[in-house]
Amino acid sequence: MISEEQLQELRDQIAKDEGVVATLRMKRFVGAGAEYAAAKGRIELATDALADLTAQYDAEQAALADRPNREKAEAKFLDGAARALGKADDRITAALDAAQAALVELVDAVQARSTLVQETHSQMAARGFQLRDGDGMPAHQTGTEQRLDGPVVSLRGRRWTPLQPLPLLDWLKHRVMAARMPGTEPGWCGTCRNVEGRDDSITDRVKDAPAVPRPEPVRVRTGVLPGAIAYISDVAHYERKIEEEELQRMSELFTDENGQVRSRSVPPTDEQRAAAAHRKKLLHDGIKAGTIVARH
Known part of the structure; x- marks a missing residue:
């Protein structure tokens, strides 16, 4: 203003x-x-x-000066918007409560498991299952080792090592973000050195988070409220801007013959072309009505 x-x-x-x-x-x-x-x-x-x-x-x-009258006229819309936003806040609060309870359970479970691995390691070592440094441990053997990153317990081919909550939480965060907000996470999404790559990896057994399609890029559009006046410097430039916003080439993911997920461009749809034409019409209607003023 x-x-x-x-x-x-x-x-x-x-x-x-x-x-x-x-x-x-x-x-x-x-x-x-x-x-x-x-x-x-x-x-x-x-x-x-x-x-x-x-x-x-x-x-x-x-x-x-006319804002009070406008608010009175749009009271139904404003009240509905306030209720909808309040419900959205309530949903987030409930989700945070549930997530907090789940994280508490996850942290407690990880710590209890790590304690159990340590105790089992000590008990097995006391029973003669400890291996000397350099002996190694074939995959099928039962025994214990003490490494720099913690104790290792092997029972008939399955191995356990202590885990830390934070790497698991980080892995889970990236995993969910990649599924629910594709494009916001890097390609390695969810790789966690302290979890994956271990013989006792639990993450492979975690179900995939429900995925959603990659969203279209956010487009910032200029709207004119009834009775307001918008100023533009050049009509032709504004029309080109509308075309850039509405007719920009989109991309989609596909799987090639080698099973690799790749991206390819997609031409504008008929709906996009219709949206561009509609916005141009609104532009010229606004100029005629005087709500949009072009300064050349």
Whole structure:
């Protein structure tokens, strides 16, 4: 919105240049023609800008003064929006409560398992199942090892090592984000060195999170409220901007003959072309109605 300070700044600039013009005209300095012309040009430009901004300022102030009436007229919509937003907040709160309870259970389960691995390691070592450094442990053997990253317990081919909650939580976070908000996570999504790659990996048994399609890019569109005035500098430029927003080529994922997931571009759909044509029509209808002012 235009502020009174902006208008006053232009008025001060005009007054300053008018003072320069008056001084040069009175003293008639030889060779001051270029400076005189420059000051006159600045006055003309600033005067035009002041007139435009004043008109926009007056329209904005009128719209603000009419805001109570607009809120009264749109009370049903505003009340509905407030209720919908409140329910959205309630849903998030409930989801956070549930997630917090699940995370508490996960942390407790991981810590209990790690304690059990340590205890089992000690008990097996006391029963003669400990292997000396360098002996190694064939996959089918039963025994224990002590490594730099913690104790290892092997029971008839299955291995256990202590786990840490944070790497598991990080893995889970990236996994869910990749499924529910595709495109927001890097390609390695969910790789966790402290979890994956271990003989006792549990993550392979976790069910996949329900996935959603990759969303279309967010498009910022300029809308004009009824009774408001929007200013654009160039109609042709604005039409090109509409085409760029509506007809931009999209991409889709597909699986090639080697089983690799790749991306390919997709041409604009008939719906996208229709949306572009509709927005252009709204643009020209707004110009005719006076709610959109084109400044060339």
